[in-house]
Amino acid sequence: MKATATAPANIAFIKYWGRLNHDLFLPLTTTNSMNLSACTATTTIEFGAKTDSIVISDSEGNAKEIKNVAGEKDGMLFKTLDRIRERSGIKGGATVTSELSFPMGAGIASSAAGMAAFVAAGYAAAGNKKVTEDLEELSREIRLSGSVSAARSSHDGFTEHLFGMSNEDAYTVQIASEDHWDLVDLVAVLSPEEKKISSSLGHRLADSSPFMQARIEYLKDKPDLARKAILDKDFESLATLSEIDTINMHAVMMTSNPPAFYFAPASIDIIKAVTDWRESDGIPVFYTFDAGPNPHVITTSKSAPEVLKRLQAHPEVQFVLENIPAPGVRITDNE
Numbered sequence: 001m002k003a004t005a006t007a008p009a010n011i012a013f014i015k016y017w018g019r020l021n022h023d024l025f026l027p028l029t030t031t032n033s034m035n036l037s038a039c040t041a042t043t044t045i046e047f048g049a050k051t052d053s054i055v056i057s058d059s060e061g062n063a064k065e066i067k068n069v070a071g072e073k074d075g076m077l078f079k080t081l082d083r084i085r086e087r088s089g090i091k092g093g094a095t096v097t098s099e100l101s102f103p104m105g106a107g108i109a110s111s112a113a114g115m116a117a118f119v120a121a122g123y124a125a126a127g128n129k130k131v132t133e134d135l136e137e138l139s140r141e142i143r144l145s146g147s148v149s150a151a152r153s154s155h156d157g158f159t160e161h162l163f164g165m166s167n168e169d170a171y172t173v174q175i176a177s178e179d180h181w182d183l184v185d186l187v188a189v190l191s192p193e194e195k196k197i198s199s200s201l202g203h204r205l206a207d208s209s210p211f212m213q214a215r216i217e218y219l220k221d222k223p224d225l226a227r228k229a230i231l232d233k234d235f236e237s238l239a240t241l242s243e244i245d246t247i248n249m250h251a252v253m254m255t256s257n258p259p260a261f262y263f264a265p266a267s268i269d270i271i272k273a274v275t276d277w278r279e280s281d282g283i284p285v286f287y288t289f290d291a292g293p294n295p296h297v298i299t300t301s302k303s304a305p306e307v308l309k310r311l312q313a314h315p316e317v318q319f320v321l322e323n324i325p326a327p328g329v330r331i332t333d334n335e
């Protein structure tokens with residue numbers, strides 16, 4: 001009744017923002033991403049306690065007990081424990097400890113790593129092999145815990161969560177393994193600030209932007225084009241697709257009601273710098289952003305030392321996390 005799982009966060013090339021169905025967390029588009037080696041969560045779950053308790057700690061030694069708040073991602077963790085117990089026919093409170101490999105206050109999307117490891121460890125501890133031995137089913141369960149980005153971490157390397165009109169049809173598949181392409185994602189961490197609009201709320205606000213319909217129209221062929229760029233290792237195409245997609249998504253965010261501004265002044269500064277490094281200095285490099293201010297600067301392993309040096313020289317960059325493509329969820333211990 002005890003298990004440990006590790007999962008990576010990931011960075012999306014074609015992003016998910018807004019949902020077709022908020023109960024089933026169905027995304028409005030197929031969305032693809034690369035798993036990140038330096039941003040992982042390791043979660044242990046044991047059933048048999050009187051009540052549920054969840055504690056998350058990070059690489060700096062900070063620890064936080066999670067409270068059961070309705071409607072938020074934290075609350076979804078408790079709902080997910082109920083779902084795991086119900087689907088697996090078990091009883092007993094869960095004792096959950098989760099360790100992040102990076103600082104939790106740094107504005108790095110921890111939910112993708114955290115939710116994926118949480119769901120895998122939970123079903124493994126509950127002895128539910130129907131879920132743990134079927135990665136597509138595991139990805140559906142991770143999505144149902146509230147995070148599509150987390151569901152992309154079920155498979156190794158480069159993955160995509162498919163658009164579907166039902167729970168059955170929306171699941172993750174692999175595009176290519178982690179050793180397919182030596183990309184590097186340098187996450188430039190700017191000064192941490194608590195998000196004013198969580199991504200859970202942002203997905204609900206997306207429809208209030210007059211540009212959301214235009215984004216859906218624009219997205220039609222983009223997941224296919226990004227998949228092809230990954231398979232062909234076509235850096236230039238992936239760069240163009242990713243940069244346009246991230247700015248398109250942030251335009252929807254900034255025009256929702258109320259608007260959600262995630263960029264900091266330094267984010268814009270780094271957008272301009274990265275464009276200049278590519279266009280003037282010929283470095284293969286592009287930027288992309290989640291729902292936060294920190295630029296993910298993607299380059300090749302050959303150019304990574306130069307790009308890292310340039311990012312570290314920026315006065316607003318606190319530190320840089322260096323990621324290579326990584327495996328997906330692993331159940332590392334199951335008693």
Ligand code: PMV
Nearest residue numbers: 012015016147148149290291
């Ligand atoms: O899956 P969520 O609820 O963490 O939302 C992810 C939203 C973005 O990071 C902005 C985009 C993405 O596809 O990762």
